[in-house]
Amino acid sequence: MFVLGIESSCDECSAAIVEDGKKILSNIVATQIPLHAQYQGVVPEIASRAHTQWISGVVREAFDTAGIKPERIDAVAATFQPGLIGSLAVGLSFAKAMAFALNKPFKGINHMLAHLYAPQLEAEIPYPFIGLLVSGGHSIICQADSFDSIRVMGTTIDDAVGEAFDKVAKYYGFGYPGGQVIDQLAEKGDPAAFKFPMPSLHKGDHRYDVSYSGLKTAVIHHLDEYRKGNAAATPENIAASFRKAAIDILLSRLLLAVEDSGIRRVVAGGGVAANSYLRASLARRSDLDIYFPSLSLCGDNGAMVAGIAYQYLARGESDPLSLAPQSRVPIYKRSLVHNQ
Ligand code: KG4
Numbered sequence: 555m556f557v558l559g560i561e562s563s564c565d566e567c568s569a570a571i572v573e574d575g576k577k578i579l580s581n582i583v584a585t586q587i588p589l590h591a592q593y594q595g596v597v598p599e600i601a602s603r604a605h606t607q608w609i610s611g612v613v614r615e616a617f618d619t620a621g622i623k624p625e626r627i628d629a630v631a632a633t634f635q636p637g638l639i640g641s642l643a644v645g646l647s648f649a650k651a652m653a654f655a656l657n658k659p660f661k662g663i664n665h666m667l668a669h670l671y672a673p674q675l676e677a678e679i680p681y682p683f684i685g686l687l688v689s690g691g692h693s694i695i696c697q698a699d700s701f702d703s704i705r706v707m708g709t710t711i712d713d714a715v716g717e718a719f720d721k722v723a724k725y726y727g728f729g730y731p732g733g734q735v736i737d738q739l740a741e742k743g744d745p746a747a748f749k750f751p752m753p754s755l756h757k758g759d760h761r762y763d764v765s766y767s768g769l770k771t772a773v774i775h776h777l778d779e780y781r782k783g784n785a786a787a788t789p790e791n792i793a794a795s796f797r798k799a800a801i802d803i804l805l806s807r808l809l810l811a812v813e814d815s816g817i818r819r820v821v822a823g824g825g826v827a828a829n830s831y832l833r834a835s836l837a838r839r840s841d842l843d844i845y846f847p848s849l850s851l852c853g854d855n856g857a858m859v860a861g862i863a864y865q866y867l868a869r870g871e872s873d874p875l876s877l878a879p880q881s882r883v884p885i886y887k888r889s890l891v892h893n894q
């Protein structure tokens with residue numbers, strides 16, 4: 555079964571053709587980073603406008619690269635939640651129109667479940683596993699019992715981890731987008747140069763939750779030292795110390811979830827899963843079975859959308875063309891992320 559997957563929830567305009575939920579025939583990702591760089595963050599109006607201008611070219615390229623004609627596909631899928639509403643609407647409307655014109659089934663996809671599915675495109679990963687979903691909008695530690703059955707164990711109580719990277723980079727003027735820039739700077743810095751505060755672990759139901767606003771504020775308070783030219787306050791040292799603190803927060807909760815659940819298989823997904831310190835730290839854990847998507851599948855892409863869509867379609871599930879985009883999905887403890 556060939557599925558066209560469209561992703562337009564934020565600032566990547568992407569389309570992919572995936573066969574049987576596994577084989578990527580094409581995965582075209584047109585990034586809007588240059589359009590948003592001067593604002594040091596995604597401007598929703600610019601994002602939706604660019605999606606409108608790019609979507610048909612990106613989809614056409616996905617077909618050309620895969621070497622198949624639109625009539626050959628079996629279904630069309632698109633991200634419908636969560637994300638920027640205007641951006642979601644563009645990819646979703648395009649996908650629904652294509653499904654209608656081709657008379658093929660349509661499936662709407664949850665962006666976070668798609669991120670967690672991304673490593674399944676490259677390996678056969680059995681369920682259950684502990685999922686680490688980390689992006690610009692989410693920090694979720696969950697137990698995944700199937701591709702669409704996710705029990706959220708912990709989440710952020712304030713900012714998402716990717717957002718903290720982006721904000722710190724913005725305040726320091728390190729560049730955009732922050733996660734990648736800080737990661738690169740950090741490779742040349744001393745992680746022990748500054749000791750930034752770690753949130754203390756909660757007890758009970760909230761023990762897997764993470765928090766980033768305190769760390770973000772503490773790092774931004776060092777801006778004065780940076781400007782005064784304190785010898786230790788180099789971009790590399792600040793980046794390395796911040797990266798270590800930000801990722802250690804995630805690791806402490808993730809490893810607690812592994813110990814408590816007894817599930818020693820861990821799967822990461824989302825833009826922050828590209829972080830080299832996170833990848834290296836978990837790679838050292840030979841007692842765990844760890845899966846990361848390759849770097850090209852960490853960020854937003856259509857292949858993860860087409861891949862997970864196949865799993866629903868194979869079960870006979872599709873969505874009506876009346877499916878509307880949703881900017882937010884409430885994350886309730888002990889319930890599914892995917893609550894349409
Ligand atoms: O999944 P994604 O592409 O979009 C969302 O769904 O949010 O994730 C983007 C986030 C941004 O916050 C970006 O700064 C962060 O992922 N990111 C990283 C790295 N590469 C991207 N954060 C830390 N280290 C990286 N290497």
Ligand code: ZN
Pocket residue numbers: 665669689690824825853854
């Ligand atoms: Zn994403």
